[in-house]
Amino acid sequence: MPVNKIEEKLKENLEDAEFALLMYYVAQAEGERLMLENAQLKHDDSFGIPLEVDRAAKSTIRKAFAIRDAKKTAKEIGSALSKVAVVVLVFNVLFVTLFSTASAFRANVLNFVYETFDYATAITINGTDSDKENTDRLSSLGWLPEGYELASMSDWGTDGFISEYTNADGLRIGFSCFADSTSMNVDTEDADIVMDVVINGCDGIYVKKGLSQCAVWGEESNNYIYFLDTDAVSESDFQTIIDNVE
């Protein structure tokens, strides 16, 4: 870079630094004034926020975080699949050989693929990205421990949903569904329990790691993958939840 360009760039940096500092002082001064204004508004009985504005704002927060969670999950799954040399484990050869005579079960197994990495297990539904005409899938849990109720639900119709149930203590149970060619990356590294389960007639996996428990299962007929997770309920309650999924 020519010397005059370097000098120009350094001057520009210096100017940016001085204005950043100037605007920092402005923000501090404005912040003090605005904090005072906020306190006055909060204690002003004649100033109220319409209920619909408050409700819409809270709903925006819930939805925005649900969408962000879904995007992060999808990104991680994509990242895991691209980085790791995939060891595809369609259960195992013996298992497939033994049960390959049952066509329905074979289809189920072959569409619902476990991929085991050193730090996680990815579970994939190999769908066809079909255009589903109706939402023929689960949308809620059949049983919940006492005190839990639906706190948020982002429903994308045939593309799935993300829902969250919470109790008065803020403890949560998450229940989500994703459609077609979706992969779910489950942390099985050093897990206490990793076991195959059948939920609502579908093959799945149950994982317990510390207080966290999750179950992931795939619905072969519609190419949906379901994810249930919580760190707030006992093993027996979790078992009852999955026993009542239908």
Place this chain on the structure above:
Amino acid sequence: MIKHNKALDENEKAFVEILWDEYRALMYSTALKYSQDNHQIQDIIQNSLEKIIKKVSVLISLDRCALTSYIVLIVRSTSLNYLKRAGIELRLFIEDCDSIMDNVPDQSTSAENLLIGIETSASIQNLLTQLSLGDRLVLEGKYTMELSDGELADICGISKNSVRMRLSRAKKRARDILESEDFDHACK
């Protein structure tokens, strides 16, 4: 159990929920300065919250004064942007109605001179009073909110190519205001 840090996400969600509880009066009152229509205000607040959520990792690190300023800046810029999209034009920049501004920014003032005395709230209030809405928006957007040129162009309703010029002009005017204040002090 999903690999991304769910605890961090939950903290951020809780942070935004607390933020809304704490600042909803101020956010509503700020939006009210730009529109009296409740539906418009609702939209402005929803859009502002979406921007707050995008910047949540920055907001969490701010002290209370800076945080309060930042939230109001977001609502203000969202309001202006919303009005512009609704076809309501505001004269944000002095040169939009007065073309006497120099095109070449004056950089004669040193950094030390610019900041002398600015810590006093009177100087800051003077600066804020004298700067146009557009100049404030572009300076606060660039240096307080650390927006990109594209984001600045969007909130100011100008093209991305003219952001640098707007910024240079705003800086020149800020400098002029602070210099004239120094001159006034010197005369007294």
